[in-house]
Amino acid sequence: MIRRLLLFQLLFFIATEGISQAGNDSLIAVLVKEIGRKEVYENRKQEMIEKLTRALTDINQLSDAAQFALYNDLYHAYKTFIYDSAFKYSQKLIETSYRLNDKTKIGYARIKLGFILISSGMFKETFDSLKVVEVRYLPDSSRVDYYRLLARAYSDLMVYNKDAFYREHYKQLDSNYMDSALQGCKPGSYFHYYLLAVKNLHEGKHREVIHTVEELMQRHTLTHPQLAMNYYDLGAAYLALDEPDKTIRYTVLSSLSDIRASTKETAAMYTLARLLYKKGDIEHAYIFINQALDDAEFYGARQRKVEIGSILPLIAAARLNSVEGQRRIWLTYSAGLTVLAALVVIFSVIIFKQLKKLKAAEAVIIKANANLQEINQRLLEADKIKEEYIGYYFSNNSEYINKIESFKKNIDQKIQSKKFEDIRFLVNGINPSxxxxxxxxxxxxxxxxxxxxxxxxxxxxxxxxxxxxxxxxxxxxxxxxxxxxxxxxxxxxxxxxxxxxxxxxxxxxxxxxxxxxxxxxxxxxxxxxxxxxxxxxxxx
Incomplete structure (x- = not known):
């Protein structure tokens, strides 16, 4: 019964998002739309933070324990939102824990500081914060956080350090600390499934990652931040299995959850931009890499900005070349429309002359009808050419299609009203410069x-x-x-x-x-x- 209820909650969440069966193109369109609405989510986050910060006005009237609880709430509000503020309140947690002389809280505060330090790519400072933690005083939940943070630190070092010797050393430490974290998790709990999926991912057991995350989503109702992390792990697993469509799908879903949670310390948007750039979708890659840069600058993630800086110039240059190519195509089409307009004028003159000869004789009428049939055939061919041009350019350049449709409409109106000089005026109005x-x-x-x-x-x-x-x-x-x-x-x-x-x-x-x-x-x-x-x- 419980499993059915959890499955229903999962299906309800997916249905309300409107994305359960959507293709990647539709998902990407939803993500672009959500980026346009990111201020709505950010404002909600800021309103929640403002409620907490108002309590700081009377901070000196609170007990040390109450101050610790308030600083903890503010830390969690900022930890993936703004680095400087999260760092500030992690320091407040440490100061208050020492005033309380509570080794459990001291360890807790040090772990929280370590999290934001590693999120900003500060490896040495992370290890310095964690090495003073006295693990024996930590409850199970904090002990799990402690070991999984160490595992993450060594995993990130493994990616950052290209030396084969140290990579193997860091990989072993990552595995050992992840095992320690898993031992502290209750079987069947969210963190048990999540950490098991991460461990399998680091060990290259990609099918097990997919199975574990799917079972996790069946058994637990997840928040947006939790969805973002698990979708990202699914995308990484499918990337290793060389299934690009599913990789992009789950990376988009991860990015959507990050936007809706106002998570600024994230790798999903950057990863998605790289995937789409390799696929050749330069326009969307450009949108998402700029959003990733905005998030990194907003949060203050120095290491993430360096990663983004390595690919942003390539995407920007590719987009510039693409736009220039589209501009040349549009100008070519405009020239074709000009020639077509001239042909229409010529045909109209011929028709007019033939109509004047209708009264001369039946033979002339028959000849004129033959000419009209030939002209009509040519006009049909011309219309077909126009339709082919419009169809081709609509599929290749949505940015210019409205301009072209408007231009064509004006040409047709001028032909019908026989304002041929206005046609030349319209053509001359095209301004390539x-x-x-x-x-x-x-x-x-x-x-x-x-x-x-x-x-x-x-x-x-x-x-x-x-x-x-x-x-x-x-x-x-x-x-x-x-x-x-x-x-x-x-x-x-x-x-x-x-x-x-x-x-x-x-x-x-x-x-x-x-x-x-x-x-x-x-x-x-x-x-x-x-x-x-x-x-x-x-x-x-």
Whole structure:
């Protein structure tokens, strides 16, 4: 009976989320929508935190035990939300536990500090906090937290340290501490299943991970943070089993749960961006890697920002190339519509002349009908061509389809009303230069978000009188943009010329002119450009 009730609760949760049978595309669309609503979830979190912080006004009137409880609530509110605040209240927990002279609470507080330190990639500080914990004074729940935190620390070190010798050592320590944590768990409890799944994942037992998590979800009703962690483990297991669709599905579900829980210390969004980038879904990869960067900056996760900084330039450059290619396709289609409009005008003139000859003779009428049939056939073919163009571009570029439909509608209206001069006016109204400028502005914003010190560092390679300063209306000018593309890894002058809309000779001329004024030797200049650090590395 209990198992049936828990299964019903699980199915109810999935049904209310509206995602139980949805495909990956639908799930990704839901995630994009939820990212747009993240402030709603953040506001709920902030309201809950504000209720707790109001109690700090009378903190001195509370007993030490009551203060410890309040600081503990604030710590848990912040621990995956804002690193600095979580660190602050973990310190308050430690101070209060020492005032209480309670070794159980001292150990508890040290474990909580260790959690946020490892979440920020501070390995040494984590071990320093945990080594003073006297395990014999810990209750079972804190002892489980202590051992699983040590297991996580060594697991993270194993990923971070590429040395084969130390990896094996860390792997063994991870396994030993996870076994110790499992011994303290009640069989059938949430943590028993969760830690068993993590242990199996670390040991490469991926089918057992899936079985364990599925059984966990059947037996327990999970919170959003718990769902996020378990979905992420499922995604990792399916990744190792080379099942990409299920990997993406569960990583999306993990990201959804993180958004709804306002969890900022998370790897799911970053992992999803990497998966979609490898799959070729650049647009969504770009959305999710920027969201991952926003979360890392919000929380203050230094190690996570470094990870994101390693792939963000690649995704940004791929998106820039994709947008440029789409722009060229759209311009080609516009040119095709122009030719089509000219043909329609010609056919209309022919029809008009034939109609004037209808009164001349029956023979002329018969001939005119034949001509009209031929013209109608050509118009049908022209309409079919239009339908093929519209269908093709609708499937490849939703961003431009509304513009194209509006353009076509205006053309048809002008033809029907015989306002042929207006057709030329509409065609001349297409402004490729504006589209290119908008592309450059978006590129400049993205690039300077990633490399905020690029211009100042770039100009440090020149004498003051030779430094390159963009106009007030610009973020970057052509010279800076060329070397920005080089910094993103686009070294081929032909590719740079195509992206910026210049000839190959013009690109060479710009590069040579800039290098000739630099105090850096020409053969070392691009190496210096590649050495400019991203914002994540500058702050770490």
């Amino acid at each position: 504006h589209e290119r400028e908008e592309l450059y502005v978006n590129f400049d914003k993205i690039f300077l978000k990633l490399f905020p010190d690029f211009v100042s560092i770039f100009n440090s390679y020149f004498k003051p009188e030779d430094r390159i300063v963009p106009k007030e209306t610009q973020l970057l000018n052509t010279e800076l943009r060329i070397f920005a593309l080089i910094r993103l890894g686009i070294h081929d002058p032909e590719k740079i010329a195509r992206i910026l809309g210049y000839s190959l000779n013009t690109i060479y001329a710009y590069k040579n002119r800039v290098k000739s004024k630099s105090v850096v030797p020409n053969d070392q200049f691009e190496q210096k450009i590649m050495g400019i650090k991203t914002v994540s590395l500058l702050k770490s």
